[in-house]
Amino acid sequence: MRLSYILGGLVIIAALVFGVSALGKSLTPYVTFAEARSGRGPVQVHGYIDGKGSYDAENNFHFTLVDDRGDRMEIVYKGLKPANFDQATGVVAVGQYQNGVFQAKQLLVKCPSKYQEQGPAGGQSK
Amino acid sequence: MILGTMLLMIALLAAVVAAVYYFQGARGRTEMLPYARGAFYVLAGATFLACVYLLHLILGHQFQVEYVFYNSSRDLEPFYLISSFWAGQEGSFLLWLALGLAYGLFLLRRKDDFEPQVMLFFLLVQIFLLVMLFVRSPFRLLGEVPPDGAGLNPLLQNPWMVLHPPILFVGYAGLALPFAYALAGLWRRDYDGWHRRAWPWTLFAWLFLGIGLALGGYWAYETLGWGGYWGWDPVENSSLVPWLTGTALLHGMIVQKARGSLRRWNLVLAVTTFLLVTYAAFLTRSGVLSDFSVHTFGNEGYGQFMLAFMVLFGSASAWLLVKRWNEIPARQIYETVISRDFAFLLTVLILAASATIVALGTSTPIFTGLLGQPSKVAESFYNATNAPLALLLALVLSLCPVLGWRESSKEHLFRKLSIPGALAALVTIAVALMGFTLPWVLACVFFATFAVAVNVQTLADVRSGGLWKLGGYLAHIGVGLTLVGIVGSSVYSQSTVVKLEEGKAAQAFGYSLALEPIQGPSATGWYWLPIQVSRGTERFVAEPRLFPKSEEQIYRTPSVKKYLLEDLYIAPGDYVPGGLPADRGALELQKGESKPYGEYTLHFLRFDFPPHSGGQAGPTAVSAVLEVTRQGVTWTISPTLGFDQSGKRQDREAALPDGKLVVSLEAINATQGTIALGLREPGAVKPAPVAASLTVEVFRKPAINLLWAGLLVLGLGAVIAFQRRREETRAVPSGISGVPKGPEAPRGVVTRAAPKAPIPTPRPAKPRARRR
Numbered sequence: 001m002r003l004s005y006i007l008g009g010l011v012i013i014a015a016l017v018f019g020v021s022a023l024g025k026s027l028t029p030y031v032t033f034a035e036a037r038s039g040r041g042p043v044q045v046h047g048y049i050d051g052k053g054s055y056d057a058e059n060n061f062h063f064t065l066v067d068d069r070g071d072r073m074e075i076v077y078k079g080l081k082p083a084n085f086d087q088a089t090g091v092v093a094v095g096q097y098q099n100g101v102f103q104a105k106q107l108l109v110k111c112p113s114k115y116q117e118q119g120p121a122g123g124q125s126k
Numbered sequence: 127m128i129l130g131t132m133l134l135m136i137a138l139l140a141a142v143v144a145a146v147y148y149f150q151g152a153r154g155r156t157e158m159l160p161y162a163r164g165a166f167y168v169l170a171g172a173t174f175l176a177c178v179y180l181l182h183l184i185l186g187h188q189f190q191v192e193y194v195f196y197n198s199s200r201d202l203e204p205f206y207l208i209s210s211f212w213a214g215q216e217g218s219f220l221l222w223l224a225l226g227l228a229y230g231l232f233l234l235r236r237k238d239d240f241e242p243q244v245m246l247f248f249l250l251v252q253i254f255l256l257v258m259l260f261v262r263s264p265f266r267l268l269g270e271v272p273p274d275g276a277g278l279n280p281l282l283q284n285p286w287m288v289l290h291p292p293i294l295f296v297g298y299a300g301l302a303l304p305f306a307y308a309l310a311g312l313w314r315r316d317y318d319g320w321h322r323r324a325w326p327w328t329l330f331a332w333l334f335l336g337i338g339l340a341l342g343g344y345w346a347y348e349t350l351g352w353g354g355y356w357g358w359d360p361v362e363n364s365s366l367v368p369w370l371t372g373t374a375l376l377h378g379m380i381v382q383k384a385r386g387s388l389r390r391w392n393l394v395l396a397v398t399t400f401l402l403v404t405y406a407a408f409l410t411r412s413g414v415l416s417d418f419s420v421h422t423f424g425n426e427g428y429g430q431f432m433l434a435f436m437v438l439f440g441s442a443s444a445w446l447l448v449k450r451w452n453e454i455p456a457r458q459i460y461e462t463v464i465s466r467d468f469a470f471l472l473t474v475l476i477l478a479a480s481a482t483i484v485a486l487g488t489s490t491p492i493f494t495g496l497l498g499q500p501s502k503v504a505e506s507f508y509n510a511t512n513a514p515l516a517l518l519l520a521l522v523l524s525l526c527p528v529l530g531w532r533e534s535s536k537e538h539l540f541r542k543l544s545i546p547g548a549l550a551a552l553v554t555i556a557v558a559l560m561g562f563t564l565p566w567v568l569a570c571v572f573f574a575t576f577a578v579a580v581n582v583q584t585l586a587d588v589r590s591g592g593l594w595k596l597g598g599y600l601a602h603i604g605v606g607l608t609l610v611g612i613v614g615s616s617v618y619s620q621s622t623v624v625k626l627e628e629g630k631a632a633q634a635f636g637y638s639l640a641l642e643p644i645q646g647p648s649a650t651g652w653y654w655l656p657i658q659v660s661r662g663t664e665r666f667v668a669e670p671r672l673f674p675k676s677e678e679q680i681y682r683t684p685s686v687k688k689y690l691l692e693d694l695y696i697a698p699g700d701y702v703p704g705g706l707p708a709d710r711g712a713l714e715l716q717k718g719e720s721k722p723y724g725e726y727t728l729h730f731l732r733f734d735f736p737p738h739s740g741g742q743a744g745p746t747a748v749s750a751v752l753e754v755t756r757q758g759v760t761w762t763i764s765p766t767l768g769f770d771q772s773g774k775r776q777d778r779e780a781a782l783p784d785g786k787l788v789v790s791l792e793a794i795n796a797t798q799g800t801i802a803l804g805l806r807e808p809g810a811v812k813p814a815p816v817a818a819s820l821t822v823e824v825f826r827k828p829a830i831n832l833l834w835a836g837l838l839v840l841g842l843g844a845v846i847a848f849q850r851r852r853e854e855t856r857a858v859p860s861g862i863s864g865v866p867k868g869p870e871a872p873r874g875v876v877t878r879a880a881p882k883a884p885i886p887t888p889r890p891a892k893p894r895a896r897r898r
Contacts, residue, residue: 019483019511026507027490029499042504055821059623080623080699080823083351083682094504106505 028094033071036097044094045073045102053081065091065102077104084109130183130265133176138256140169145249151242152313159242163234166245169252170227177224180217180264184210190271193217193264199277203650209288210278215411215426216264218291223255225292226299229327233303240323243310244303251302254404254435261431280673280681283650286345294338294365298403300331301368304375305400305443308393312446317389317454321379324396326852328379332372333844339365340837351670351684351697353621353825355833358508360415363488364406370481371399374474380598381470384531387457391474397443402485404439408432415491464539466529469522476519483511509616513566520573520609523602524550527584546579562618562828570613578606594850601843604836611833621825626657628704628817634824637661637694639668641820644701655698655820659687670698670822688831695825704818705792711805711813712792723805726787729753730801733794734764747776750791750801754782765791765803781808 031043045065050072053063061077075093085091088109095104147162180193184207189195197217198210212218230248234241282288304324311320342362343355356362375395378388409415412429460467487503494501528534528542554572562568581599588595624632626641633639638660646653657668668685675681684697705712713723715730722728734749747768754761763780770776779790790804792815806812 015479018514022507022510023487023490023503026504026510027494027501028504029494029501031499044502055623055625059625059821061623078623079621080351080697080821083680086680 032069033065033067033073036073036102039097042094042096042105044092046090046092047073048090049085049088052086055081062101065093074101075104075107076101077107082107082109130176130179131263133172133179134256134259134263134265137169137172137176138253138260140165140172141249141253141256144169145246145253148242148246148249152246156242162242162245166230166234166249170231173220173224173227177211177220180220181208181211183265184208187275189273189275190268191264192266192268195268195272195275197275197278199275202278202283205285205288206278206283209282209291212291212295213278213282214264215428216259216262216266218295219255219258220264221292222295222299223252223259225295226252226255226302229300229303238323240307240310240314240316240319243313244306247306247309248302250439251306251400254439257431257435258428261428262426280651280675284345284349286341286348290338290341290345293334293341297331297333297335297338297369298407300327300334301372301400301403303327303331304372304396305439308396309443309446312393312450315450315453317393318382318386321382321392321396322855325376325379326848326855328372328376328396329844329848329851332369332376333841333848335365335369335372336844337841339369340841344834347830348686349683351682351823353619353684353695353697353823353827354616358487358505360488361410363484363508364402364409367481367485367488368399368402368406370477370484371395371402374477374481375399377470377473377477381459381467381474385457385467386455387459387467388471388474389454390451390456393447393454395474395478397447401436401440401443402481404432404436405485408436409488415488462533464529464536465533466526466531469526469529472522473519473526476515476522480512480515483515484508487511513570516609516612517566517570517573520570520577520606523577523605524573524580527580527599527602542583543580546576546583549579550576562614564617567613567617571610574606574609574613576606577609578603581606594846594853597843597845597847597850599843600846601840604838604840604843607832607836607839609836611829611831611836614829615827615833618828619825621823623699623821623823625819625821627819630817635694635826637824639696639822639824641818642667644703644818655701657685657696657820657822659694659696668694668696670696670820672698672701690831691828693825693827693830695827697823697825699821699823701820702816702818704816705802713803713805715801715803717799725756726782727755728789728803729755731762736766747778748791748794750794750803752780752789752803754787754789756782756784759784763789765789767791767794779804 026042028042028044031045033045033047036043036045045067047065047067050064050066053061055061056076061079061081063075063077064072065075066072075091075095077093090110092108092110093102093104094106094108095102097103144162144165147158147165150158151162183191183194184198185204187194187198187200193214193216194210197213198207202210210217212221226248230245230252233244233248238244304327307320307324307327311317314320339362342365346352346357347355375392378392378395381388382392408429411426412432413426414429459471462468487507491500491502524546525539525543528539550572553575554568557571558568562571581602585596585599585603588599620635622634624634624639626632626639628641628643631638631640640658640660642656642658644653644655648654652671652673654669654671657670659666659668666687668687670685671683673681673683682698684695687694687696711723713721713728715721715728717730717732720727720729729752731751731753734751736747736749747766749764749766751762751764754763761783763782765780766778768776768778777790779788781788785808788806788808790812791801792804793802794800804812
């Protein structure tokens, strides 16, 4: 019995260490554009869209995000332009700053409608 | 309006009165129970009438009611008009309350001496929901009478989405029952009777919560077009967490019935599951996470009330648990690791761990926000932490059916596991040969197919025991299939963005995609974009759809082609109509409309059909009759769009008499009555028309259909299990509570001394035959 308690304890500790490190690695804090440019891990930035955005030759979606201070940053997203993008009041981009642009893995589109019940009215992408 | 508000006030009053009488009844004054029941019926009656009244307001387009205005409109089909009832916060609270009261009516049909305590705690939950209805009433008036409502989100105009919320709320409302029964059991010091009574309710509510989750995922996959079914979004997570603890509770209940252990675990799990339901409502409806989710409600003032009730429920449960903790009979949970007891304990632990992880991950924006900068965790956190748990769960699933309670001989295990193990190994090798070679994916495939095979074998072994015994095994086959589906469709999902142009085939994943002219709109306003898809000899038409609500807001749904082993999923993006480019002399006109072009004003009068047109074999042509005005002079011209017998374009342009403009009819849209005109100077080269284009994202989703099939099998197993537990509960004579006097404690069971145990070690009423 004692051995199994020790083993059980070790398993729990290992699981905790694993869980906490996974949590630490995947935390994506909200940061300013300047902080995002300093290039640390995955972060989220929030801002307003300038222009309409466009696809490049490899069909990646490009657009410019402007924050409250007027700072601008180019966002690249490997995927379709999210639905409701054109009427969005703001966009949250989750990703990392690399090679002069912000490579977004996920875009959350904020819509002005009152209710957004039971379903992403678009904008969620992997 | 006044009637609705009055009904809700009557309901609240009746709920409080019923709770007070039940409280007295719970303290032994049973003569109060008829009054309590009477008040409960008034509560239920008033609530159901309020529902009917709200439905009446919605169906009658009473847009002066704010809720009706924001959630419906005149052009909605009746089917979707009904779903406006639960499209917003207020209506969904009302639905939740009404469903809860429906459960209450079923509870009262069975006279049981648990009634006063159960109903007391159950009523507290209903009072909580009623208070929410007073925070924001569905009957609040706007102060004006708008001619039409704001309408229902078109993406919610989907049959799955009509069913999804009510089904989820059947689950939410029902999970109040194990909570009420657990607290009643603590109150009555009956630590076994509560779980037998709560069991079928728990299974029922858990099943519906599960169906709700599955429907939500299926809807997301089929209509949203981001290629997935689960995004680890707070709204999804917060429903998943109580489902996971509910699953743990159901397994704990089996152990408590069979072995008399896990009593404390089950009480805690029952209470926690309900508290997590209220926490889910808090996270999604208070607006705390509105920055972190694509689809939570904004802050509408519910937050502090929900927090208050959560604290109330939590502290009441904690107080009762602490007070009784030491007298709850405890029993050693397992003797050896190779036993069904240990397997169940592991299952409960795995599910509880998974629930904890998901709950913590979902709550990180709150915790980190308290410390400073609010952060959320990436999806990778949930995947990385849940994957090893799922692997472990699959291992337990494959061993559990062949394990006996208490202990099992190794020879027996080996005999029973060898064939399924060999089968699983074969499947895993086949999967590896197909090119899926990530080690942990193969491990997952191995354990999941092992679990499926062992459970299928057990199903065959025990089928003589009656259909009702098979629910659990069937459910676990479903879990195994689902696991493979999840791993395959997420790890090996591939996607690529392609721009399709009309008349030019594009390639993706070996398929050739050719865009055809846009069709529509349908009666409901949708357009569809036929894409000829071909690979080798195979060809089919994919039809992603668009719903342009306004110039900026376009809803899109994907086309999903299902194959046995994978889905080909085509999600539409931007659509650019073809024709002459606007900056090179193109003009679109509605019938009767006038538009300026340079010095000219063009007015579109009507269509004209020249002779020899419309015949089946002959050439066809359509003219647009236009009035063109320049400096007070008006000419009438009619450029023509036509085809000859072979289907080739044969247009006739019209030159203005001033000799400075040539007008051609480029395209017509008969359903909308619009035309596109080409305008240029005589002698200038006609600009080449631009082909219509559509940007699409094409996904390959291997094994996704195993996921849906697995969920169906899991649900079927759950239905059978529910039937079984319901029959068992009926078989227990009602009115019997306290400790059933069973035969001797089983051999080798060690009873841990409980400090203040006034009752002998209880045994389940009917020890089940030892299953193998």
